[in-house]
Amino acid sequence: MKLLNEIHSLFDDTLQHVDWPLMVTTVAGLLVSFPIATVIYRIWFHPLSKIPGPRLAAATWLVEFYYNCICKGQYYKKIEEWHKVYGPVIRITPHEVHVNDPDTYSHLYKTNAKVTKDPLYYQRFAGDINVLFFAKDTATHRSRRDPLNNYFSKKSVAEFEAVIVKHIDKLCRYLKQHAENSQGPIDLHYRIRCIVLDIFSDYAFGKSFSFQDSSSLGKDFFDMIRVHMASLWLFRMMTPGMVYWITHLPPFIALKLDPSASTYVKLKEDSKAAIKKIRDDPKAGDLRKENRTVFYDMLHPHDDDGNPIAPKSLDDLSDEAYGLTVASSDTTGNGVHATMLGILSNPEVYAKLKEEFKKAFPTSESKITWAKLEKIPFMVACIKEGLRISCGVIGRMPRIVEEPYFQVLGYHIPRGYSVTTSNYMMLRNETIYEDPHDYKPSRWLDENGNLHTHLDKYFVPFGKDSRHCIGMYLAQSELYLSVAHLVHRFDMKIADESHHHSVKDLDYIDCFVSMAKDVDKASLKVIVTSSD
Numbered sequence: 256m257k258l259l260n261e262i263h264s265l266f267d268d269t270l271q272h273v274d275w276p277l278m279v280t281t282v283a284g285l286l287v288s289f290p291i292a293t294v295i296y297r298i299w300f301h302p303l304s305k306i307p308g309p310r311l312a313a314a315t316w317l318v319e320f321y322y323n324c325i326c327k328g329q330y331y332k333k334i335e336e337w338h339k340v341y342g343p344v345i346r347i348t349p350h351e352v353h354v355n356d357p358d359t360y361s362h363l364y365k366t367n368a369k370v371t372k373d374p375l376y377y378q379r380f381a382g383d384i385n386v387l388f389f390a391k392d393t394a395t396h397r398s399r400r401d402p403l404n405n406y407f408s409k410k411s412v413a414e415f416e417a418v419i420v421k422h423i424d425k426l427c428r429y430l431k432q433h434a435e436n437s438q439g440p441i442d443l444h445y446r447i448r449c450i451v452l453d454i455f456s457d458y459a460f461g462k463s464f465s466f467q468d469s470s471s472l473g474k475d476f477f478d479m480i481r482v483h484m485a486s487l488w489l490f491r492m493m494t495p496g497m498v499y500w501i502t503h504l505p506p507f508i509a510l511k512l513d514p515s516a517s518t519y520v521k522l523k524e525d526s527k528a529a530i531k532k533i534r535d536d537p538k539a540g541d542l543r544k545e546n547r548t549v550f551y552d553m554l555h556p557h558d559d560d561g562n563p564i565a566p567k568s569l570d571d572l573s574d575e576a577y578g579l580t581v582a583s584s585d586t587t588g589n590g591v592h593a594t595m596l597g598i599l600s601n602p603e604v605y606a607k608l609k610e611e612f613k614k615a616f617p618t619s620e621s622k623i624t625w626a627k628l629e630k631i632p633f634m635v636a637c638i639k640e641g642l643r644i645s646c647g648v649i650g651r652m653p654r655i656v657e658e659p660y661f662q663v664l665g666y667h668i669p670r671g672y673s674v675t676t677s678n679y680m681m682l683r684n685e686t687i688y689e690d691p692h693d694y695k696p697s698r699w700l701d702e703n704g705n706l707h708t709h710l711d712k713y714f715v716p717f718g719k720d721s722r723h724c725i726g727m728y729l730a731q732s733e734l735y736l737s738v739a740h741l742v743h744r745f746d747m748k749i750a751d752e753s754h755h756h757s758v759k760d761l762d763y764i765d766c767f768v769s770m771a772k773d774v775d776k777a778s779l780k781v782i783v784t785s786s787d
C-alpha cells in the first residue's frame with residue numbers, strides 16, 4: 256500500500272512539472288515530420304528512387320489503395336496508362352517495380368530465377384498459411400509441390416476424363432431439355448462455373464459439390480469468393496497476422512460478425528469433413544484407384560525415398576482445399592465463358608468450328624475426347640484466344656529479388672525489393688497481338704490453317720516459372736471438353752437480353768484473379784435452338 260502511494264505521488268509530481276505546450280508541440284512535430292521524412296526518403300534517397308514513374312506512387316501505398324480499394328481493382332489499368340507515359344520500367348509502390356516488356360517476362364519468371372514470391376503481397380491473401388500457393392522459399396515450395404505434381408500431371412487428368420465429361424453431360428442434358436421445351440434464353444454464366452467446381456471437388460475429394468443441382472447454382476459460393484478476393488486490397492494494408500485472424504475466425508464469431516460469411520465457413524467445414532472422411536475411411540485407398548482424390552495423396556505423403564511421412568494437420572489441409580478451390584474457380588470459369596462468348600459472337604468462327612467437329616466426330620457415337628480436340632488446330636486456336644482474353648490471373652505476380660540485384664532494361668533492382676509484371680500486360684500486349692482486345696483465333700494459325708509457334712513464348716496464361724499453375728492440365732481439359740460439347744451438340748446464339756455480346760463487354764477487375772466488374776451484368780444468355 257505504501258509503495259502504491261509513493262508511485263502515485265511520484266506520478267502526480269512528474270505530471271505537475273511537465274511543460275505541456277512543449278510536449279504537445281513535440282508530439283505534433285513528430286507526427287507531422289515522420290511521414291514527411293518518409294516521403295522525402297522514398298522519393299529522393301530510396302534504393303528505387305532512380306526508377307521512373309509517378310512520384311506519388313513511389314511515396315505512398317495509398318495510391319494502390321485508392322485505385323484498387325476505392326475504385327475497385329482498377330490499378331492494373333492505371334499502371335498500363337503510366338507505362339505509356341514513363342516507359343517500360345516504372346515504380347508503382349514504394350517497394351515495387353513494374354515492368355512492361357514481353358522479353359523480361361521469361362527472364363523474371365524462369366524456373367531457376369533467383370526470386371521468390373513477394374510476402375508483402377501474397378501473405379495478404381490469407382496470412383502466412385501452410386499451403387502450396389503461399390510457400391515463400393524454394394525448399395518449402397518443393398516440399399509442398401512435389402507430392403502434388405504427379406497428381407495434376409496431364410496423364411492423371413486424362414485418366415479422370417470420364418468424370419469431367421459426366422459433369423459436362425449433366426449441363427448438356429439440361430440444355431437439351433430446355434431446347435425441347437423452347438423455354439427462352441438461358442444464362443450460362445453460373446452454369447459454366449458450376450461445372451468447373453463440381454469437377455474440381457470430385458477430383459479433390461472424390462465427392463462433388465453438386466452445384467449444378469442446387470437451385471441457386473452456387474451463387475452464394477461464387478459471391479463469397481468474390482468478396483474474399485476483393486478484400487485482398489484492404490488486407491494489403493494490414494499485417495499478415497491480422498489477415499490470418501480475420502480469415503481464420505472461429506465459425507461462430509465469423510457468423511456473428513458477418514452472417515454472409517456462412518458460405519465461407521461452410522466450405523471450410525465441408526472440406527474438413529470430406530478430408531476427415533478420406534482419412535478415416537479404410538477403403539479410401541481402394542477408392543482412389545477408381546476415383547482419384549488429391550487429398551488421399553496429401554494424407555499419405557512420402558519422402559523422396561518413398562518412406563511415409565507425417566501428413567499436414569486437418570486445419571492446414573482445409574486451408575489447402577480452400578486455396579485450390581479459389582484458384583480453380585473463376586480462372587477456369589472465365590476461360591470457358593470468354594471462349595464461348597468469342598465463338599458465339601463471331602459467326603464465321605462458330606461455323607468453322609462446327610464444321611471441324613462434324614469432321615472429327617461425325618456420328619453421335621463418336622466420342623469427343625481431349626486428346627482428339629488437341630489435334631484440331633482451329634480448336635486449339637479458339638481455346639488459346641479464350642485463355643488470352645479471360646486472363647485467369649489478371650493481377651501482378653511480384654517476385655522479391657534474391658541476388659545482389661536484378662537487371663532490367665538498364666535499371667538495377669537491388670536485393671529485397673519487388674519486381675513484377677502481369678499476365679494481362681503479356682496477353683493483351685499490342686506489340687505482340689494486333690487488336691489485342693478482339694477474339695481472333697486466326698492469329699494462332701498460318702495460311703494453311705496449321706498452328707504456328709512464333710507467339711508461343713509470349714503465351715503465358717498459366718505462368719512460366721517454378722510457381723506456374725499446377726492445375727493447368729485440369730483447367731485445359733475442362734475448357735476443351737466443355738466448349739466442344741456445347742458447340743458440337745447444340746445450335747445456339749447469344750440472346751438479345753444477354754449483357755455480354757462480344758468479348759469487349761467483358762470488363763474485369765483485378766482481384767488477383769479476373770472478376771467481372773459488375774456481376775449482375777455478367778450474363779451470357781443464349782438461345783438454344785436445337786441439339787444433336
Ligand code: HEM
Pocket residue numbers: 387388389400578579582583584586587590646647648651652678716717718721722723724725726727729730
Ligand atoms: C484457366 C484456368 C487457370 C489459369 C489461367 C491459372 C493461372 C495461374 C497462374 C498465372 C499462376 C501463377 C500465379 C503466381 O505466380 O502468382 C497459377 C498458380 C496456381 N494455380 Fe492456377 N490457373 C488456372 C486454373 C487452376 C486450377 C484448375 C487449379 C487447381 C487445381 C489451380 C491451382 C493453382 C495453384 C495451386 C497455383 C500455385 C502454384 C505454386 O505456387 O506452385 N489453377 N495459376
